[in-house]
Amino acid sequence: MIKLFILLIGATKQLGTALYNVYLSDKITNVRGAGMKYVAGNRQLACPCCGHDDFDKDYRQLNSRGATFLGLDWANKNATILICNNCTNISWFMEEPEELD
Numbered sequence: 861m862i863k864l865f866i867l868l869i870g871a872t873k874q875l876g877t878a879l880y881n882v883y884l885s886d887k888i889t890n891v892r893g894a895g896m897k898y899v900a901g902n903r904q905l906a907c908p909c910c911g912h913d914d915f916d917k918d919y920r921q922l923n924s925r926g927a928t929f930l931g932l933d934w935a936n937k938n939a940t941i942l943i944c945n946n947c948t949n950i951s952w953f954m955e956e957p958e959e960l961d
């Protein structure tokens with residue numbers, strides 16, 4: 861009985877995460893293709909792989925197993941990721957980079 865209860869809680873949590881990811885991918889769809897330039901740490905960002913400066917913005921949850929291992933799951937935080945429009949390299953940011961006008 862307890863095992864069933866635990867299983868149910870696990871399934872509910874997974875469903876919640878799945879729904880949240882659908883919500884995020886909805887947001888992402890709206891952002892995708894915008895192709896913006898960004899600033900972080902007072903510098904305009906360039907891709908570390910190819911030097912391109914045009915990115916698509918996306919978000920990822922940090923409370924994964926890896927985040928738990930690193931002790932980052934306390935805040936249920938999201939990271940901002942920028943995907944290079946040229947080579948698709950992904951850069952991660954704890955604070956959302958500013959869009960350059």
Ligand SMILES: [Zn+2]
Binds near residue numbers: 910912944946947
């Ligand atoms: Zn690149």
